[in-house]
Amino acid sequence: MTTTTAVTLTGVTKRYGEVQAVAGVDLAIRPGEVVALLGPNGAGKSTTIEVLLGLVRPDQGDVRVYGDSPTNAIAAGRVGVMLQSGGIIEDAKVGELLDLVAGLHQEPLQPQEALQRAGIADLKGRKMKGLSGGQKQRVRFAMAIIPQPDLIVLDEPTTGMDVEARRDFWASMHAETAHGRTVLFATHYLEEADSYADRVVLMRNGRIVADGTSAQIKASVSGRTIRATVPGADLAALAALPGVRDVETRGDVELLQCADSDDTLRYLLANTLAHDIEVTSADLEDAVLAIGAEQETLA
Numbered sequence: 001m002t003t004t005t006a007v008t009l010t011g012v013t014k015r016y017g018e019v020q021a022v023a024g025v026d027l028a029i030r031p032g033e034v035v036a037l038l039g040p041n042g043a044g045k046s047t048t049i050e051v052l053l054g055l056v057r058p059d060q061g062d063v064r065v066y067g068d069s070p071t072n073a074i075a076a077g078r079v080g081v082m083l084q085s086g087g088i089i090e091d092a093k094v095g096e097l098l099d100l101v102a103g104l105h106q107e108p109l110q111p112q113e114a115l116q117r118a119g120i121a122d123l124k125g126r127k128m129k130g131l132s133g134g135q136k137q138r139v140r141f142a143m144a145i146i147p148q149p150d151l152i153v154l155d156e157p158t159t160g161m162d163v164e165a166r167r168d169f170w171a172s173m174h175a176e177t178a179h180g181r182t183v184l185f186a187t188h189y190l191e192e193a194d195s196y197a198d199r200v201v202l203m204r205n206g207r208i209v210a211d212g213t214s215a216q217i218k219a220s221v222s223g224r225t226i227r228a229t230v231p232g233a234d235l236a237a238l239a240a241l242p243g244v245r246d247v248e249t250r251g252d253v254e255l256l257q258c259a260d261s262d263d264t265l266r267y268l269l270a271n272t273l274a275h276d277i278e279v280t281s282a283d284l285e286d287a288v289l290a291i292g293a294e295q296e297t298l299a
């Protein structure tokens with residue numbers, strides 16, 4: 001049988017005492033996708049990642065990584081991992097640590113190459129304990145790419161990095177994804193999910209509450225707004241257009257709330273004298289807050 005998914009989680013649950021950390025997660029990630037696991041503190045992102053990596057055994061459900069168990073997939077060097085903590089020997093030098101990791105794999109990337117790709121060639125001779133939080137994260141990233149993995153899993157990779165370091169980090173990441181690698185990263189940062197992921201999986205209270213491109217998630221909540229000056233506007237006719245949910249007049253500008261703004265735009269341009277047209281979408285933050293509020297109402 002050929003395997004078409006990089007990761008498949010089916011009906012995964014995990015409870016810690018009173019806390020249902022993961023409450024029935026189904027997730028399939030295709031090869032080549034860059035997926036952000038987005039959610040607030042305690043949403044269950046890290047636990048989902050730990051289950052996916054075989055570090056935590058789920059109470060129920062099944063986990064496949066390239067059709068195999070996580071342990072086998074990791075042993076085969078198919079998965080590179082960058083977790084929030086651990087994996088670092090404080091007394092070791094950066095170069096020594098990377099040599100150690102390379103020694104664990106069949107066809108490792110040369111440590112020097114990994115350092116360069118992570119943008120930290122100058123840190124090779126430095127001891128881990130003297131590094132900043134952001135520099136340590138970069139070392140973790142270099143460790144993650146040493147197996148030349150098909151899948152890279154990162155749990156909040158830019159924690160402790162300033163804005164510039166985050167931008168550099170994502171540039172390094174981009175170079176990896178350009179080679180067709182599959183990436184799953186957990187983040188709190190909406191703009192990271194929006195800018196760097198093809199797909200955003202939003203978690204809350206152990207569940208997936210939204211899954212799509214960031215554009216789809218934004219649109220599923222509030223669609224888009226068209227602002228336009230429409231001479232001789234017939235409000236009832238505008239409200240009846242396909243894709244329009246609501247119309248409001250503000251001064252001499254019409255505001256059209258649209259589920260499908262493309263259809264509405266085509267109509268406006270073809271059939272009216274609409275001008276000064278602007279299309280805006282809610283930002284991801286609005287969408288995430290709205291989805292969260294919706295879930296809390298349902299709960």
Ligand SMILES: Nc1ncnc2c1ncn2[C@@H]1O[C@H](COP(=O)(O)OP(=O)(O)OP(=O)(O)O)[C@@H](O)[C@H]1O
Pocket residue numbers: 016019020021039040041042043044045046047048188
């Ligand atoms: N080993 C553990 N023992 C007890 N409770 C745990 C353990 N690991 C996670 N939890 C609890 O499970 C819930 C989900 O935690 P998890 O770390 O998966 O969330 P998260 O979305 O990664 O949060 P954060 O963004 O803060 O890392 C939380 O309430 C957390 O306190």
